[in-house]
Amino acid sequence: DQQVKQNSPSLSVQEGRISILNCDYTNSMFDYFLWYKKYPAEGPTFLISISSIKDKNEDGRFTVFLNKSAKHLSLHIVPSQPGDSAVYFCAASPGSGNTPLVFGKGTRLSVIA
Amino acid sequence: EAGVAQSPRYKIIEKRQSVAFWCNPISGHATLYWYQQILGQGPKLLIQFQNNGVVDDSQLPKDRFSAERLKGVDSTLKIQPAKLEDSAVYLCASSLLNDSEQFFGPGTRLTVL
Secondary structure (H helix, E strand, O other): OOOOOOOOOOOEEEOOEEEEEEEOOOOOOOOOOEEEOOOOOOEEEEEEEOOOOOOEEEEEEEEEOOOOOOOOOEEEEEOOOOHHOEEEEEEEEOOOOOOOEEOOEEEEEEEOO | OOOEEEEEEEEEEEEOOOOEEEEEEEOOOOOEEEEEEEOOOEEEEEEEOOOEOOOOOOOOOOOOOEHHHHOOEEEEEEEOOOHHOOOOOEEEEOOOOOOOOOOOOOOEEEEEO
16 A cells, blocks of 8 residues: 555656656655755755645745646756756655655656757 | 764675674674665564663574674674575665664675575
8 A cells, every 4th residue: 555656657858848756645644855866876856845744845946736636746857967867756644743654656757968 | 973874784695504604893883783675675673781781682593593792882693504595785774872863784695595
């Protein structure tokens, strides 16, 4: 039973355009969400997070939107750059402390120059 | 600041053999996690330590997997005996106490033949 779902295994976007990566969750106990980026042969690196008390969090080119009623979040990257090409994982936890993360399967983003 | 260190980076063994992985977390990080990432999936938690105590090992296959963090710093994860389905990347992550942001090591890629 997958509690965090990333239904698009891959996404291709032209350089300079917007990339939108989507994530759905089923567990209503989740209230803290994170996005991680992973390059080949490296561990995931933290990108951005959002608490359930917010519906938007922005950090430079990266914005995460949360729709609690739909149990849906999305990561927007504007403008997309070739260096953004990586696998992006959505993760969720039932709290903002030291709780384990539940990850989706990831979406491979390819930004084409 | 040094990141999370893991060794070895790659390991190939035959089924029924034993294997051990080592992790050195970021200095000062009280919480340490071991995740298993099977190809095409997101990381899945195996065990979580806080200092040298186990917080969550509910998803650890205890008949063959064991882990320890004796002095609250380094940790080892052992598989004995290995099965074909244990082929995966084993990721170690650490975080500060009560902080959701987890820092991941590069992982150990295990292939069981």
